[in-house]
Amino acid sequence: MRHFALALLTAATLAFSPAQAEDAAPFTSAKSVDLQLFLKPPPADDSVQTKAELGEVLTLQVTRTPEMEAKAKADAEENVWRFADVMGPAFKPEALPVFSAFFDRVVATEGAVVDPAKDSWKRPRPHQLSPLVKPVVKISNSGAYPSGHTTVGTLMGIVLSNMVPEKRVEIMNRAWFYGENRIIGGIHYRSDIEAGRIAGSVIAARIMEQQDFQTEFAAAKAELRKALGL
Incomplete structure (x- = not known):
C-alpha cells in the first residue's frame, strides 16, 4: 500500500509539472x-x-x-498566481495541483483565441511606432491588438471570482491593474487594453457554457475553497 501511495504521488507530481503546463489544452480556439x-x-x-495613446505611454x-x-x-x-496578493498565503501551486492544471488550460485558451486576431490586425507596438518609447518589460513584437496579457488577466479574474465570490471586488x-501595467510597462496602448478586457469577457462567457470546463471548474473550485478555508 505504501508503494502504491508513493506511485500515485509521483504520478500527480508529473501530471502538474511546469513542463506539462506549457502543453495544456485550451478550452476553445x-x-x-x-x-x-x-x-x-x-x-x-x-x-x-x-x-x-502614444502620448499617454510617453507621459507614463x-x-x-x-x-x-x-x-x-x-x-x-x-x-493565475499573480493574484496571490489578494488571495492570501494559502494560494500557492504546491497546495493546489488540480486548480493549477485547470488554470493552465484557461491561460492556454487566451493564446489560442487571441493570437490569430493579433496576427491578422498586426498593430505595431508603441516602441515599434516611436523610437522614443522605452519599455521596462520584456519586448514583444507580436501584434499589439488586443492585449493578450489583459485578455488573460480579465479571463482569469472572472473565473477566479466565480470560484471565490467573497473576494470578487x-x-x-x-x-484591472494587470491590464494597466501593460501601458505602464510601455508595451501597449490604451485601446489594446480596452479590447483585451472585452476579449477576456467574451472568452469567459463562451467557455463557461462548455461541459468540460464546468466539470474541471467544479473540481478546481472545491480544492481552492478547501485550501482557503472557505
Whole structure:
C-alpha cells in the first residue's frame, strides 16, 4: 500500500509539472471565438487616437515610479498566481495541483483565441511606432491588438471570482491593474487594453457554457475553497 501511495504521488507530481503546463489544452480556439467578430479594428497608426495613446505611454514613461515599474515587470508573467496578493498565503501551486492544471488550460485558451486576431490586425507596438518609447518589460513584437496579457488577466479574474465570490471586488480590481501595467510597462496602448478586457469577457462567457470546463471548474473550485478555508 505504501508503494502504491508513493506511485500515485509521483504520478500527480508529473501530471502538474511546469513542463506539462506549457502543453495544456485550451478550452476553445479562434475557430469558435473569432475576436474579429466582437472587436472593432484597432485605430490606424497615423490616427488622432493612436497619437493620443502614444502620448499617454510617453507621459507614463517619465512619470512612473520604480514601484510602478517593478509591478509592471512582475505582471509580465502570465499565470493565475499573480493574484496571490489578494488571495492570501494559502494560494500557492504546491497546495493546489488540480486548480493549477485547470488554470493552465484557461491561460492556454487566451493564446489560442487571441493570437490569430493579433496576427491578422498586426498593430505595431508603441516602441515599434516611436523610437522614443522605452519599455521596462520584456519586448514583444507580436501584434499589439488586443492585449493578450489583459485578455488573460480579465479571463482569469472572472473565473477566479466565480470560484471565490467573497473576494470578487478585490480579484477584479487586481485583474484591472494587470491590464494597466501593460501601458505602464510601455508595451501597449490604451485601446489594446480596452479590447483585451472585452476579449477576456467574451472568452469567459463562451467557455463557461462548455461541459468540460464546468466539470474541471467544479473540481478546481472545491480544492481552492478547501485550501482557503472557505
